[in-house]
Structure formats: structure tokens, C-alpha cells
Amino acid sequence: MKRTNELFAIAATFNSPNDIINAAKSIAEAGYKNFDINTPYPVHGMDKAMQLKPSKLGYITLTFGLSGAVFALLFMWWTMSIDYPQIIGGKPFFALPAFIPVTFEVTVLLATLSTVIGLLTFIFGFPHNKHSLHDTNYMKKVSADKFGAVIYADDSMFSQTNINELFTTLKAESIEFIYHNEKESYPIFEPKFLTFLLAVALVTSGGTYFILNKLLFMEPFSWMAYQDKTNAQEKSDFFADQYGMRQKVEGTVARGYMPYPYMGQVNPPQTLANPFLPTKENLKLGQAKYLTFCSPCHGNFADGDSRMNGQFPNPPTLHSTRARDFSDGMIYHIITNGQNVMPSYAAQITREERWAIVNYVRVLQRAKNAKDSDIELIQKGLINAAN
Amino acid sequence: MQQTNLEYHKKELPKKLEQTGWIIFGAGVILAVLGFALDQHRALLNYLMAYMFILSIGIGSLLLIALEYVGGADWSVPIRRVVEFLAAIIILLPLLVLPLVLNIHDIFHWAHDEAVNTDTLLKGKSPYLNITFFIIRVFAILAIWGLFYYLLIRNSNAQDKTHDQFLTKKNIILSAIFIPVFAITITLTSVDWLMSLEPHWFSTIFGVYFFASSVVASLAAVTLFVVKLKENGYLHPKLVDDHLFSLGALQFAFINFWAYIAFSQYLLIWYANLPEENFWFLHRWQHGWEFLSLLLIVTHFIVPYAALLSQPAKMDPKRLKFISIWILCAHFIDIYWLVMPNFEGYYFSLIDLVVPLLVIGVIILIFNYRSKKSNLVPIGDPKLQKGLDFRVP
Numbered sequence: 144m145k146r147t148n149e150l151f152a153i154a155a156t157f158n159s160p161n162d163i164i165n166a167a168k169s170i171a172e173a174g175y176k177n178f179d180i181n182t183p184y185p186v187h188g189m190d191k192a193m194q195l196k197p198s199k200l201g202y203i204t205l206t207f208g209l210s211g212a213v214f215a216l217l218f219m220w221w222t223m224s225i226d227y228p229q230i231i232g233g234k235p236f237f238a239l240p241a242f243i244p245v246t247f248e249v250t251v252l253l254a255t256l257s258t259v260i261g262l263l264t265f266i267f268g269f270p271h272n273k274h275s276l277h278d279t280n281y282m283k284k285v286s287a288d289k290f291g292a293v294i295y296a297d298d299s300m301f302s303q304t305n306i307n308e309l310f311t312t313l314k315a316e317s318i319e320f321i322y323h324n325e326k327e328s329y330p331i332f333e334p335k336f337l338t339f340l341l342a343v344a345l346v347t348s349g350g351t352y353f354i355l356n357k358l359l360f361m362e363p364f365s366w367m368a369y370q371d372k373t374n375a376q377e378k379s380d381f382f383a384d385q386y387g388m389r390q391k392v393e394g395t396v397a398r399g400y401m402p403y404p405y406m407g408q409v410n411p412p413q414t415l416a417n418p419f420l421p422t423k424e425n426l427k428l429g430q431a432k433y434l435t436f437c438s439p440c441h442g443n444f445a446d447g448d449s450r451m452n453g454q455f456p457n458p459p460t461l462h463s464t465r466a467r468d469f470s471d472g473m474i475y476h477i478i479t480n481g482q483n484v485m486p487s488y489a490a491q492i493t494r495e496e497r498w499a500i501v502n503y504v505r506v507l508q509r510a511k512n513a514k515d516s517d518i519e520l521i522q523k524g525l526i527n528a529a530n
Numbered sequence: 531m532q533q534t535n536l537e538y539h540k541k542e543l544p545k546k547l548e549q550t551g552w553i554i555f556g557a558g559v560i561l562a563v564l565g566f567a568l569d570q571h572r573a574l575l576n577y578l579m580a581y582m583f584i585l586s587i588g589i590g591s592l593l594l595i596a597l598e599y600v601g602g603a604d605w606s607v608p609i610r611r612v613v614e615f616l617a618a619i620i621i622l623l624p625l626l627v628l629p630l631v632l633n634i635h636d637i638f639h640w641a642h643d644e645a646v647n648t649d650t651l652l653k654g655k656s657p658y659l660n661i662t663f664f665i666i667r668v669f670a671i672l673a674i675w676g677l678f679y680y681l682l683i684r685n686s687n688a689q690d691k692t693h694d695q696f697l698t699k700k701n702i703i704l705s706a707i708f709i710p711v712f713a714i715t716i717t718l719t720s721v722d723w724l725m726s727l728e729p730h731w732f733s734t735i736f737g738v739y740f741f742a743s744s745v746v747a748s749l750a751a752v753t754l755f756v757v758k759l760k761e762n763g764y765l766h767p768k769l770v771d772d773h774l775f776s777l778g779a780l781q782f783a784f785i786n787f788w789a790y791i792a793f794s795q796y797l798l799i800w801y802a803n804l805p806e807e808n809f810w811f812l813h814r815w816q817h818g819w820e821f822l823s824l825l826l827i828v829t830h831f832i833v834p835y836a837a838l839l840s841q842p843a844k845m846d847p848k849r850l851k852f853i854s855i856w857i858l859c860a861h862f863i864d865i866y867w868l869v870m871p872n873f874e875g876y877y878f879s880l881i882d883l884v885v886p887l888l889v890i891g892v893i894i895l896i897f898n899y900r901s902k903k904s905n906l907v908p909i910g911d912p913k914l915q916k917g918l919d920f921r922v923p
Binding site: 187188190191197201232233234240241243244 | 772793796797800801803841919920921922
């Protein structure tokens with residue numbers, strides 16, 4: 144590295160931690176302000192010997208730590224209890240105990256990151272890669288086994304002879320004059336740096352490519368991916384036509400499958416008759432399935448008042464005269480076939496369950512439009528209203 | 531080394547300390563007898579609390595000694611004798627435990643055959659929770675602790691005369707064996723004496739909780755003694771505030787550790803919400819106990835945390851003295867919170883103050899007794915000079 148003739152600092156190295164503490168004390172007592180100590184490991188009591196004021200770094204840590212805590216709490220409060228409240232494990236929307244670990248982590252994360260970044264930028268003046276102390280004998284020694292003190296030339300008391308004398312009386316092991324580096328610049332387009340950057344890029348991308356595209360396809364890493372079965376859409380060598388997915392054999396139906404004659408018709412001229420009686424078990428099944436599949440749109444009591452209201456073509460109430468006048472078979476048809484924007488549920492809900500839902504919808508409708516005679520029946524105890 | 535020896539001259543602790551110890555202890559005994567006359571069961575529970583309080587400080591101190599040896603710490607060498615004197619509590623424990631062992635029936639629900647026979651859960655736990663095995667465990671653990679105490683202290687004292695470095699090495703090995711033994715025995719002790727007060731409860735972290743409490747309490751006791759003795763010139767003249775800083779920092783760390791463990795226990799039980807676990811906390815959040823629970827959080831965590839947060843606070847003797855006493859009070863609340871809600875119909879009463887009186891009395895007396903037999907500084911320890919040179923970076 145090229146150096147100018149201008150003196151940057153005078154540096155001295157010492158043999159033991161005791162000597163360096165002693166040196167730091169004497170330098171500070173002599174009145175120098177702009178000096179530094181470099182040691183291979185932290186030496187206890189150095190702050191005091193150098194008469195340093197307490198570092199301001201703690202305030203950065205505190206500020207960011209506290210803002211981490213506040214941010215985490217506000218974030219969880221907003222997302223979990225205001226914007227998209229969901230019941231999780233029966234806990235309240237604002238479940239403070241569950242938020243504490245996350246708050247703690249974010250606090251620690253922001254506190255530590257801000258400490259490190261604050262240290263590098265504010266205190267070390269990052270990147271500073273042409274600091275004049277770099278590449279000196281002094282630096283090599285103090286990062287191995289010597290303890291160094293350096294007094295910078297811009298100190299108001301700086302005087303070569305005095306400092307030389309001071310270091311000699313302190314029994315310095317060596318004294319070194321350090322000159323300014325030629326002009327501080329940050330050569331991004333330096334061939335060495337660019338080569339290094341390129342090498343890093345090649346190694347990381349090559350490594351990633353190798354792992355994701357090669358390594359994971361080698362045994363034994365690949366054992367999960369290749370299994371002795373045909374996946375959907377896969378070619379099969381077993382069948383003559385090489386289709387992994389098989390077509391139905393002409394003229395057959397799958398086991399348990401019941402063909403539905405009115406599929407795809409908007410207003411079928413005829414509908415099926417309800418084959419199930421509304422027994423207690425059947426209604427319980429219908430209630431369970433209704434609450435699973437229908438209530439998200441039609442509401443728990445078929446009033447058309449679910450959360451979906453306003454976000455979707457409004458699912459209608461099932462208590463309208465129109466819906467009440469539907470035959471059982473018509474409701475079954477709507478579930479099976481769908482109607483306009485309401486999709487078909489034939490794939491999700493079995494035939495028996497669909498009829499059970501129909502029966503349950505009938506119960507809901509009847510409950511909303513009870514007749515006087517129903518009330519009499521309840522009073523006589525023939526119907527149990529609680530069930 | 532020679533120089534260090536010359537600077538320390540042993541000064542006997544004042545007669546007044548011993549007198550104070552006897553007065554406090556006497557007052558405690560009188561109150562205990564009075565309490566016994568008024569309400570036998572309550573007196574017994576008070577005694578249990580006092581026993582656990584003393585035990586936690588004694589065994590916590592022994593752990594601190596072991597940590598110094600195993601961790602190779604230098605800074606704590608000049609104050610190790612204070613810790614050793616507090617650990618001497620351990621030799622009293624087999625004596626102190628007798629009234630409890632003789633009254634197992636009045637303390638533990640599981641000790642009643644009628645109760646166990648009609649209770650599937652207790653029946654399942656009875657291979658562990660039965661009187662014979664309980665008594666064996668109690669005395670076996672106290673014997674093990676006593677043994678380690680005896681060996682460690684014997685070596686430490688011998689070093690004062692012989693300056694033999696090999697004794698330090700011996701103690702390092704002993705300590706390394708002691709630490710895992712400690713982990714197991716403190717867990718068993720806490721489960722036996724505190725957790726089994728509610729034998730239907732399950733909490734696997736309970737041992738760690740009690741361990742955290744014990745270390746916090748013993749650190750507070752050590753700090754209090756060190757600051758007091760240092761102020762009055764009984765310790766080495768070269769002991770400085772930097773040593774106090776280490777004590778303060780350790781206290782701060784363990785306050786956090788306690789809160790961390792206490793919260794972990796709560797969080798897991800709250801989250802899973804299983805009836806066989808949550809009733810313990812639910813009960814402590816009802817029937818008036820919620821105030822004690824809140825008080826515990828504030829006194830045992832929030833206040834000490836805030837008080838010890840900054841660096842100057844950790845080395846300020848006044849602050850340390852205050853917060854040590856504060857933490858010891860909080861430890862009392864902690865033990866109260868663990869014990870009393872398990873029994874129906876008990877709320878705080880002035881009689882409960884017998885606990886701190888007995889504890890303080892016993893600690894002062896044993897400390898004073900031990901201080902007569904050894905130097906207050908381990909003058910033969912090879913690390914003493916390095917320890918005295920310790921400074922905060």
C-alpha cells in the first residue's frame with residue numbers, strides 16, 4: 144500500500160496486559176485525547192484506564208429493543224385480534240401469553256442486530272477498508288501476541304519527541320511511525336475484488352444447483368421421491384396405452400357410486416323422493432354436515448347471514464317462500480348439481496349425508512316458521528324443543 | 531502471593547452480630563411456639579416454608595461454589611468464604627428436617643392410606659410417593675449434600691495453611707461430580723417437599739423452577755453479606771466495586787432465568803389447558819390468591835429487573851444491599867405462593883412472619899459460627915491474586 148509523507152500516528156507495542164493498562168493510564172493522564180489501544184483479547188479494566196466515557200451504544204440497543212417489543216405486540220394485536228380474528232385452541236383473540244415468546248424474540252433480534260450494525264457503522268465507520276493502521280507491522284503484532292497503544296497525529300498535544308519519550312519510559316517493546324495511506328478510496332472495480340465476488344457467486348449458485356438438482360436425486364436422498372407407484376398424470380409402462388390414470392370401463396360404475404339422473408339440468412322436470420326418515424341420528428348427521436359445508440355461506444341457521452355476506456354473491460336465506468316450497472328432491476338436486484354460483488357438493492358429501500342435510504334444512508325452516516300446532520305439541524311434551 | 535497474605539488480617543465478626551442472631555432466632559422460636567399453640571397445622575406449614583427457604587439458600591450456595599471451581603472463575607475467589615459460610619446451612623438440615631419428617635401425615639395428602647386407596651391417580655404415584663421411600667430419599671439427599679459440603683470445605687480450609695494448588699484441582703473434580711448430582715437431588719427435593727403438596731398435579735419443569743429460585747435467593751444472601759462485610763472492612767482490602775458488579779450481573783441473569791422458567795411453566799400449562807395441570811394455576815388465580823400471584827410477578831421479576839438493568843446499578847453497593855433484601859422478601863413470597871394455596875382456608879396472617887425470623891436467625895448464627903473457624907478470605911487459594919485483580923472491562 145502506498146503511503147504519503149504525512150504522519151498518521153505513532154504506535155507502540157507492549158509485552159503484557161499489565162504494561163498496556165499502565166501505558167493506557169499514563170497516556171490518558173498525560174492529557175492525550177485522540178489515542179487508542181489494540182489488544183488481541185479484551186483486557187479487564189481498560190475503559191477505566193483509558194478514561195473512556197460509557198459507550199453510547201447501549202442507547203441504540205435499548206431504543207431498538209423497545210421498538211421491537213412494541214412493534215411485535217402491535218403487529219400481533221392487529222393481525223390476530225383486529226384484522227383477521229380466528230379462534231385458535233379456544234384462546235382469546237388477544238392471547239397475551241402466546242404472544243410473549245414472539246415479542247421476546249423480536250425484541251432480542253432487533254436489539255442484537257441494531258447493536259452490531261450500530262457498532263459497525265457509527266463506531267467503526269464501516270466499511271473503512273483503507274484505514275491507515277491496516278497493513279502495518281503494528282497491526283500484525285497486536286492481532287497476534289502483543290498489546291498496542293497508538294496516538295493519532297491529529298491530537299492537539301501531538302509532538303513526535305514527547306510521544307517517543309513517553310513510550311520509551313513506558314518500556315515499549317517497539318515504536319512505529321505510521322504514515323497516511325494515499326487518498327482513501329473504495330475501489331469496487333479492483334480486479335482482485337471482482338474475482339473474489341465472481342468466485343463467491345459461482346460457488347454459491349453452483350452449490351445450490353448441485354444440491355437441488357443433483358444431490359437430492361441421488362440415493363439415498365431420493366428415496367422419498369421415487370416410490371413404486373404411479374402418480375397422477377404419470378406415464379405408465381404397465382398399460383398398453385401408457386396412461387397412468389385409467390378410464391372407466393364402458394358400461395360400469397364404481398363401487399358405491401349411485402348415478403344421478405338429473406345432473407347438469409337447471410330445472411329438472413322431476414326430482415327424487417327423499418328415501419330417509421328424519422330420525423334423531425339422521426338429523427344429527429345432517430346438522431354436522433350442514434355446519435361443515437353449508438353454514439360458511441348460508442349461516443348457522445340458514446338465514447343467509449354468514450361472514451361471506453358482502454364478499455361473494457350473497458348466499459340467500461333458505462327461509463324464503465321459494466326455498467320452503469322446494470321439494471326435498473329439489474334441495475338434494477341443488478346440493479348435488481349446484482345452482483348458478485353455488486358449486487356442486489357431490490364430490491365432498493355422500494349421498495346419505497346429502498339427504499340428511501336436506502332433512503336438517505327442513506328442520507331449520509320449520510323452526511323459523513312454526514305453526515301454532517307445533518307449539519301445542521311442544522307444550523304437550525310430544526316434541527322436545529331442546530333437541 | 532506473599533504480599534496478598536500480608537494485606538489481609540483476620541478481623542473477628544463483632545459480638546453484636548451473634549447477639550442479634552440469637553435475639554431474632556429466639557423471637558422466631560417464641561412466635562413458632564405461640565403459633566403452634568394457636569393453630570398447629572399452620573405452624574407446621576410455616577415451619578415447612580422456613581425449612582425450604584433455608585434449604586434453598588444453603589444448597590444454592592454450595593452450587594455457587596461448585597460453579598466457581600468448574601467454570602474456573604477468578605473474580606469470586608476473594609468472596610468464596612462468604613458463600614462457604616452460607617453453604618454451612620447444609621449441615622444443619624438433617625436436624626431441621628426432623629419436625630417435618632415426624633409430621634408427614636399432617637402435611638401431605640398422599641401420606642394417608644385412605645386417600646390413596648380411593649384415588650386411582652395417587653395409587654399410580656404411590657410407588658414413588660410413599661412414606662418409607664420419601665424418608666429414605668430425604669435423608670439420602672441430605673447425606674449426599676453433607677458429604678460434598680464436607681469435602682469441598684475441608685479442601686478449601688486446608689489450602690489456607692498449605693497453599694497447596696493440588697487441592698484446587700481436587701475441588702474442581704469434586705464440583706464437576708457435584709453439579710449433575712445437584713441437578714437430580716434438587717429436582718427430587720422440590721418434587722418431594724413442594725410439588726407433592728398437591729399430589730394430583732403434573733409439571734415437569736418444577737425442579738428447574740425451584741433451582742432458579744434457590745440460586746436467586748442464595749445470590750441475594752451472598753451479595754448482602756459481601757456488601758456489608760466489605761463496607762465494614764472484614765474482607766480483603768483490595769476487593770473493589772468490580773467484584774460487586776459481577777455479583778449484580780449474576781443476580782440480574784438469574785432473575786431473568788427465574789422469570790423465564792416461571793413463564794415457561796405457565797405458558798405450556800395455559801396453552802395445553804389440560805384439566806390435570808391447569809387447576810393448579812387456576813386456583814392461584816382465584817379465591818384471593820391472584821393478588822399474591824401478581825405480587826410475585828412484580829416483586830420477583832419486574833422490580834429487580836428494572837433496578838439492576840443499568841451497568842452502574844449493578845455495582846452500586848447501596849442499590850445491591852436494597853435489592854438483595856428485596857429479592858429475599860420476594861423469595862419468601864415465592865415459597866408462600868408454592869405452599870399455602872395448596873391448603874384450604876389459609877390466608878396471610880402475621881403469624882407467618884415466623885418464617886423470616888427463623889430463617890434470618892439461623893443464617894446469622896451459622897454464619898457467625900463458621901466465621902470463627904476460618905479466615906474470611908481464602909488466603910491459600912492460588913487464584914486469589916488474580917481474583918483481586920479482576921476488573922470490569
